[in-house]
Amino acid sequence: MIEVEQLSKSYGPREAIKNLSFQIEKGEVVGFLGPNGAGKSTTMNILSCIMPASSGTAKICGFDVFEQALEIRKLIGYLPETPPLYSDMVVYDYLSFAARLRNVPLKNTQSAVEQVIEKCSLKEARERIIGRLSKGYQQRVGIAQAMVHNPDILILDEPTIGLDPIQIIEIRKLIQELALSHTIILSSHILPEITQICKRVIIISDGQIAAVDSLDALTTRLHKGERLLLEVRQNSSEILEKLRALKKVNAVTEHQPAHFTIDCEPNADIQDKIAQLSLDNKWGIVELKPVSMTLEDIFLKLTLEENKVQQ
Amino acid sequence: MKNMWIIAKKDLGSFFSSPVFYSLTSVFLILNGFIFFNILNFFSLQSFQAQQMRGGGIGLNLNEMVVEPSFHNMAVILLLIIPLVTMRSFAEEKKSKTFALLLSSPIHLIEIIVGKFVACMIVVGLMILLSAYSTGYLILVGNPEMGPIITGYLGILLMTGCYVAMGLFASSLTDNQIIAAVISFGLALFMWIIGWGAQAGGSGLGQLLEYLSLITHLEHFLKGLISSSDLVYYLSFIFFGLFLTHRVLESSRWR
Ligand SMILES: Nc1ncnc2c1ncn2[C@@H]1O[C@H](COP(=O)(O)OP(=O)(O)O)[C@@H](O)[C@H]1O
Ligand SMILES: [Mg+2]
Numbered sequence: 001m002i003e004v005e006q007l008s009k010s011y012g013p014r015e016a017i018k019n020l021s022f023q024i025e026k027g028e029v030v031g032f033l034g035p036n037g038a039g040k041s042t043t044m045n046i047l048s049c050i051m052p053a054s055s056g057t058a059k060i061c062g063f064d065v066f067e068q069a070l071e072i073r074k075l076i077g078y079l080p081e082t083p084p085l086y087s088d089m090v091v092y093d094y095l096s097f098a099a100r101l102r103n104v105p106l107k108n109t110q111s112a113v114e115q116v117i118e119k120c121s122l123k124e125a126r127e128r129i130i131g132r133l134s135k136g137y138q139q140r141v142g143i144a145q146a147m148v149h150n151p152d153i154l155i156l157d158e159p160t161i162g163l164d165p166i167q168i169i170e171i172r173k174l175i176q177e178l179a180l181s182h183t184i185i186l187s188s189h190i191l192p193e194i195t196q197i198c199k200r201v202i203i204i205s206d207g208q209i210a211a212v213d214s215l216d217a218l219t220t221r222l223h224k225g226e227r228l229l230l231e232v233r234q235n236s237s238e239i240l241e242k243l244r245a246l247k248k249v250n251a252v253t254e255h256q257p258a259h260f261t262i263d264c265e266p267n268a269d270i271q272d273k274i275a276q277l278s279l280d281n282k283w284g285i286v287e288l289k290p291v292s293m294t295l296e297d298i299f300l301k302l303t304l305e306e307n308k309v310q311q
Numbered sequence: 312m313k314n315m316w317i318i319a320k321k322d323l324g325s326f327f328s329s330p331v332f333y334s335l336t337s338v339f340l341i342l343n344g345f346i347f348f349n350i351l352n353f354f355s356l357q358s359f360q361a362q363q364m365r366g367g368g369i370g371l372n373l374n375e376m377v378v379e380p381s382f383h384n385m386a387v388i389l390l391l392i393i394p395l396v397t398m399r400s401f402a403e404e405k406k407s408k409t410f411a412l413l414l415s416s417p418i419h420l421i422e423i424i425v426g427k428f429v430a431c432m433i434v435v436g437l438m439i440l441l442s443a444y445s446t447g448y449l450i451l452v453g454n455p456e457m458g459p460i461i462t463g464y465l466g467i468l469l470m471t472g473c474y475v476a477m478g479l480f481a482s483s484l485t486d487n488q489i490i491a492a493v494i495s496f497g498l499a500l501f502m503w504i505i506g507w508g509a510q511a512g513g514s515g516l517g518q519l520l521e522y523l524s525l526i527t528h529l530e531h532f533l534k535g536l537i538s539s540s541d542l543v544y545y546l547s548f549i550f551f552g553l554f555l556t557h558r559v560l561e562s563s564r565w566r
């Protein structure tokens with residue numbers, strides 16, 4: 001559905017993205033992951049036909065973003081990083097305006113707006129002035145604006161940025177619902193939502209793709225090491241040293257008193273040894289369990305490895 | 312066409328819900344009214360004296376002495392007011408990032424520009440309409456020639472179109488409303504006084520400069536004349552202004 005090939009964009013001499021290539025199938029929910037300045041917004045702006053690329057091509061449903069921008073704009077709904085809200089407008093009027101802009105016929109406008117108000121839980125806010133709404137409500141108006149014409153594809157640039165935790169959970173739930181019926185591209189530099197919502201991630205850093213894969217595959221692929229969590233009853237400083245002295249252990253950190261995170265080489269199978277050690281020294285094991293690394297770790301790793309390669 | 316109206320309606324809505332529109336309209340009406348009644352007062356004094364000297368008979372020409380100077384003054388006040396009407400058109404959209412909404416919608420850039428042009432024209436047109444009570448009063452109490460009044464309003468509207476086109480162009484250059492207003496004021500004033508260079512410019516250049524001046528063309532309209540040369544001038548001025556706006560907005564997407 002979306003095909004991007006060798007896409008590059010420079011702002012003056014500065015290259016924001018370099019030779020990005022990826023594909024997205026119909027119905028997929030794809031996460032764009034990268035730190036600030038990685039080029040996520042730039043890519044999304046190009047896909048939404050807001051700015052042209054410097055080189056390379058991007059096609060959506062077979063339409064070229066440069067040649068057939070008007071066709072594409074009918075198919076997509078876009079939430080830019082800063083929601084495009086007129087602060088002096090009433091929510092209902094704003095959404096009607098957005099619907100009319102996106103070619104929703106006049107007679108269907110009302111029902112289209114009612115629908116997104118329902119979907120985005122904007123009932124209480126419908127007659128209020130946008131500028132006076134809370135950030136969470138504003139973000140929802142931004143998402144409502146992007147989907148008011150019921151587009152096939154939703155492009156959401158950091159939809160949870162600047163929200164408080166409760167609002168984040170609400171927006172995430174909303175996106176998960178939308179994911180059932182739309183193709184979604186979602187960007188983020190804070191990660192939990194990607195693990196929750198997206199089945200596939202495209203990780204960019206410094207304007208280049210660091211990895212494109214399904215979440216599971218990415219986790220296994222990067223599962224070069226294992227991580228164990230150890231909790232003991234008795235805390236003493238020798239524990240750290242003794243654990244570190246073990247073979248195949250890469251790093252040990254005490255993340256809170258008597259709780260240790262042990263990073264070891266893959267297939268090290270050292271649970272037995274740790275248990276033995278603890279018995280011998282009478283630490284008193286409360287818990288010893290393997291943990292899978294979170295996406296956050298993966299991501300950190302990825303960018304770190306990329307940097308190492310470059311240096 | 313439909314899209315253009317959607318944009319124009321949105322802009323009109325934000326004009327009418329903002330105190331800026333009401334304060335501008337009030338200032339315009341007060342200045343305009345003040346000047347009109349002063350001119351009228353002066354006229355009645357003059358015609359009273361003339362009557363005494365000549366012992367009645369021929370009155371002074373109401374059109375020449377009241378209507379024409381009123382239009383002139385209105386043109387000057389509009390020069391001051393219109394940059395404040397047009398300044399937000401694009402600058403505000405860029406500043407608050409709402410321009411992305413328009414740009415990501417299936418609508419041509421030209422429709423956005425013309426929509427905003429129409430909205431500004433309606434706003435200024437409304438101001439002029441409200442100020443027309445003075446003309447109505449004249450018609451009620453005197454009997455001015457209607458021809459020059461009608462062509463005068465046409466000329467003023469065309470000139471307004473030029474101011475608005477320049478204002479939109481200035482607004483497309485920046486995301487700062489104040490800068491947009493300053494630029495469009497400077498441009499409008501320059502296009503007004505450019506004819507002053509005519510004497511210095513020698514015959515060929517001088518004629519060109521005089522042709523380029525906004526005010527030269529208004530004169531004919533105020534005298535009741537509609538010439539194709541003036542129409543062509545105003546219409547191409549407006550077209551050129553909107554064209555430049557289009558170029559600026561289009562090229563800013565490439566950066
Ligand atoms: N309008 C612009 N002019 C110049 N540089 C820009 C502009 N927008 C973004 N950049 C630069 O391009 C890079 C990518 O930015 P962006 O796409 O916004 O990243 P992200 O959305 O991943 O944070 C950054 O280094 C940023 O400084
Ligand atoms: Mg961004």
